[in-house]
Amino acid sequence: MKYPMLLLIMIMIMIMTAPILASPGLERAPVNGGYLTYQQSGEGEVILTIHGALVADSFVPIMNQPVLDGYRLIRYRRSGYSDSAPLDLSTGGLLEKAAADAVALLDHLEVDRAHVVGHSLGGMIALELAWQSPERVQTLTLLEPAIMRVPAAEQMLEQIAPALAHHEDGDSVAAVDAFLTRLIRPEWQELMESQMPGAVDQAIANADTFFGIEVPALAQHEFDGKRAARLSMPALYVLGSESSAIAHADGFFEQGKQLLLQTLPNARSVRLEGVDHSLQFGFPERLASTITEFVAAHPIEE
DSSP states (O other), X not given: OHHHHHHHHHHHHHHHHGXXXXXXXXXXXXXXXXXXXXXXXOOSEEEEEEOOSSOTTTTGGGTTOGGGTTEEEEEEEOTTSTTSOOOOOTTSOHHHHHHHHHHHHHHHTTOSOEEEEEETHHHHHHHHHHHHOGGGEEEEEEESOOOSSSTTHHHHHHHTHHHHHHHHTTOHHHHHHHXXXXXXXXXXXXXXXXXXXXXXXXXXXXXXXIIIIIHHHHHTOOOOHHHHXXXXXXXXXXXXXXXXXXXXXXXXXXXXXXXXXXHSTTEEEEEETTOOTTHHHHSHHHHHHHHHHHHHTSOOOO
């Protein structure tokens, strides 16, 4: 009877450890005592993408865009998302921890310098990465970063308050729906599933990380203009024309753009007409072209 018992124990161990294994198509990298799952494709100068809230796979739609041929694209799932390690802020702040993880991933992949693209909260992580390790960042492409130190931030928090209330009530489905309806569009589910099958379930599964840990931490973050003024790498702020029109706090992203243009010494902006906050998965071809044009103008010198 000992062999069936041993087999049962082995099966139980496999089941218990299954959640920490990388999903198909993803690899796993050890970082800072934890691990991140990631995917890379192509060869050439590295473009590292950093996702924002809820959907860890939001950069999947640009991974195979033909215009990005000739670049090595890397996307990853941040700590606390899907099958990466849980997010632990007991030893530091959110942005500092996330930026350190990104550097550790670059180290693991033996990447000395990269073009960094960050969306929303991921844009703030990209900025922190540039502040911590400017020698690792060739260019910054900031897709509507969530800067919570602009006048419209208070109104933005008021607008997402119903989502936070749903989360506090234990209703992740309602919380995610309220948040993404407000932030993107009422048809966000159809959009995500058409571009990233399974993304809706992923967003719901990641709700505790975002609403419970990241939102409170980001709300307390102080934007350091003096530190930003020391960043010399080329930076591009990408703003969608519909991102304020569809139910956002009036001027939130526009104010963030103006702040960065005033503080980053080598920054410019581009406005994409007809585009909303779903830039990388709602409009992957247009965003890929925008990224390519920008990074190609600032190649990494050997």
